[in-house]
Amino acid sequence: MPEQSFFERVYAVVRKVPRGRVATYGQIARLCDLPGGARTVGWALRALQRGSRVPWHRVINARGSISFPRQSLQAARQRALLESEGVAFDQRGFVSLSEFQWQPRCRRRP
DNA sequence: CGTATGACGAGCC
DNA sequence: AGGCTCGCCATAC
Numbered sequence: 001m002p003e004q005s006f007f008e009r010v011y012a013v014v015r016k017v018p019r020g021r022v023a024t025y026g027q028i029a030r031l032c033d034l035p036g037g038a039r040t041v042g043w044a045l046r047a048l049q050r051g052s053r054v055p056w057h058r059v060i061n062a063r064g065s066i067s068f069p070r071q072s073l074q075a076a077r078q079r080a081l082l083e084s085e086g087v088a089f090d091q092r093g094f095v096s097l098s099e100f101q102w103q104p105r106c107r108r109r110p
Numbered sequence: 111c112g113t114a115t116g117a118c119g120a121g122c123c
Numbered sequence: 124a125g126g127c128t129c130g131c132c133a134t135a136c
Contacts, residue, residue, distance in 0.1 A: 025118050029132095038118035040133045046117055047134085059117075061130085067117040074117080100135055115135075123127080 006032065009046040017058040020086045021102040022095055024062045031104070042067065057081040058102070064095040 004012075009032045017023045031036035045056045057078045061067045068075035070093070080091060088101050 020117090029118085034132075036131045037133075039116055039131065040118090042117040042131090043115080043134065044117095056117085061117080062119055065118085113136090116132105118131085120130090121128090123125105 005045040006034065006037070006040060010041050010109060011048075011052075011054045014045070014054050014056065014059060016104070017055055017102045019055075020065075020100070021053060022058050022060050022082065022087060022097070024065075024097070024100045026053050026062055027101070030058060038062075060095060063096075064097045065093055 010028060013028055013031045014023070025036075025038040025041045028041045029035060032041075034040070041059070045054070045059060048054055048056055061080075066075045066078050068078065079093075082095070083089065087095055090096055
């Protein structure tokens, strides 16, 4: 088995984020054993092809907001997808992480 | 192989 | 609140 790239590890983890929940870029990086790799997670998601099974829209930034420019079509699409899953945005466009952040049950211990 | 690139994050103003 | 700097790091070129 060839070693999977960091991107592939990111995709594997993001696929575990359940409907109606969100994760942050930094959270995904930590779950991939690369603390500080938040930007690289964004790079990985950006590289996704249309039609992938990776729920990229469930990944938002550490402040609970969408990391696309406010008025962009991408931001609107991501928000619509999240809202369709029941994720609520406040008046400023923020998601309450304490309410919606995904919390994996078990972690592997080396 | 050096430099550039980002869907980031923490801190500061 | 909103915007800036700086550190971060796997890929892209």
